[in-house]
Amino acid sequence: xxxxxxxxxxxxxxxxxxxxxxxxxxxxxxxxxxxxxxxxxxxxxxxxxxxxxxxxxxxxxxxxxxxxxxxxxxxxxxxxxxxxxxxxxxxxxxxxxxxxxxxxxxxxxxxxxxxxxxxxxxxxxxxxxxxxxxxxxxxxxxxxxxxxxxxxxxxxxxxxxxxxxxxxxxxxxxxxxxxxxxxxxxxxxxxxxxxxxxxxxxxxxxxxxxxxxxxxxxxxxxxxxxxxxxxxxxxxxxxxxxxxxxxxxxxxxxxxxxxxxxxxxxxxxxxxxxxxxxxxxxxxxxxxxxxxxxxxxxxxxxxxxxxxxxxxxxx
RNA sequence: CUCCAGAUAGCUGAGUUGGUAGAGCAGAGGACUGAAACUCCUCAUGUCACUGGUUCGAUUCCGGUUCUGAGCA
Numbered sequence: 001x002x003x004x005x006x007x008x009x010x011x012x013x014x015x016x017x018x019x020x021x022x023x024x025x026x027x028x029x030x031x032x033x034x035x036x037x038x039x040x041x042x043x044x045x046x047x048x049x050x051x052x053x054x055x056x057x058x059x060x061x062x063x064x065x066x067x068x069x070x071x072x073x074x075x076x077x078x079x080x081x082x083x084x085x086x087x088x089x090x091x092x093x094x095x096x097x098x099x100x101x102x103x104x105x106x107x108x109x110x111x112x113x114x115x116x117x118x119x120x121x122x123x124x125x126x127x128x129x130x131x132x133x134x135x136x137x138x139x140x141x142x143x144x145x146x147x148x149x150x151x152x153x154x155x156x157x158x159x160x161x162x163x164x165x166x167x168x169x170x171x172x173x174x175x176x177x178x179x180x181x182x183x184x185x186x187x188x189x190x191x192x193x194x195x196x197x198x199x200x201x202x203x204x205x206x207x208x209x210x211x212x213x214x215x216x217x218x219x220x221x222x223x224x225x226x227x228x229x230x231x232x233x234x235x236x237x238x239x240x241x242x243x244x245x246x247x248x249x250x251x252x253x254x255x256x257x258x259x260x261x262x263x264x265x266x267x268x269x270x271x272x273x274x275x276x277x278x279x280x281x282x283x284x285x286x287x288x289x290x291x292x293x294x295x296x297x298x299x300x301x302x303x304x305x306x307x308x309x310x311x312x313x314x315x
Numbered sequence: 316c317u318c319c320a321g322a323u324a325g326c327u328g329a330g331u332u333g334g335u336a337g338a339g340c341a342g343a344g345g346a347c348u349g350a351a352a353c354u355c356c357u358c359a360u361g362u363c364a365c366u367g368g369u370u371c372g373a374u375u376c377c378g379g380u381u382c383u384g385a386g387c388a
Contacts, residue, residue, distance in 0.1 A: 115348080
């Protein structure tokens with residue numbers, strides 16, 4: 001069975017993925033699938049640094065602007081849609097390029113992680129949430145230990161969200177999530193893939209992040225958030241937890257000044273970039289591209305195409 | 316000028332009734348398998364401004380110096 005080609009292009013936020021993805025897509029005849037948990041939402045453009053129609057330069061893009069901010073979107077939904085689009089792209093004899101900063105999403109597609117068909121059980125989550133509020137996170141963790149000792153050993157009691165998910169998993173499937181995870185971890189990718197991670201030196205990356213946040217404000221991030229609130233999207237939505245959105249909402253609610261909101265967005269974005277790098281470091285078969293090693297886009301592109309040829313992507 | 320207050324980790328602060336020091340933030344590292352731009356874990360030797368003195372021992376007490384703030388001119 002011949003493995004299908006897949007290009008992954010990722011890296012920490014503000015590293016320069018968007019520009020690179022367009023150049024690469026044009027060079028290899030690729031179509032882009034966005035692996036970004038915020039750009040999928042409509043009306044969230046400035047804060048998510050969403051690519052504009054003009055910047056796309058005619059390259060097809062998927063999973064951008066496909067959901068309303070109050071629709072449920074998660075990795076399960078993402079994966080299903082990504083596979084659907086990939087099939088279409090292969091049908092056109094094009095190469096899918098998975099681009100975006102959500103490492104978890106990329107992993108789910110690349111390794112074909114299997115998810116249970118059952119729907120998110122919000123009421124059960126809420127029930128556990130209340131249990132934790134009443135008896136403490138330790139007690140909740142103890143409940144997990146009773147049904148899945150291994151998972152309890154891996155998940156810190158303070159990590160309430162993960163503890164709840166592990167309990168939810170057991171509740172829905174009668175199986176231990178730790179066993180499920182162990183099986184999924186063994187998986188080999190069914191694709192002939194190249195996984196590029198763009199990177200640059202930390203100071204430079206942080207400088208770019210700080211600058212980008214300032215630009216977002218100039219471009220009207222505050223107005224964008226105000227618009228979202230006027231449309232009725234509230235701060236408790238998952239989409240509104242996005243970087244830049246939650247802080248501006250808090251500012252508009254009078255919790256702190258605009259200046260402080262800006263500083264918080266910058267800080268939180270730096271932290272996010274750091275977490276992304278931790279994720280990518282752990283991924284296997286990753287090809288790191290240090291941006292400062294290349295004089296410009298042309299040079300970077302040439303190097304990437306060399307790698308693609310070596311790996312037999314164009315076979 | 317002041318029988319005034321302060322000078323402690325990159326920043327902001329605690330503290331040591333004299334036995335060489337803790338926090339928060341920043342920063343670094345890590346985890347993550349249906350909320351993932353989420354959530355969570357780990358990481359501090361710093362001439363305790365400088366300089367004399369008292370003391371077995373001073374960052375901690377006393378004197379002086381420098382700087383900062385406040386006040387008075």
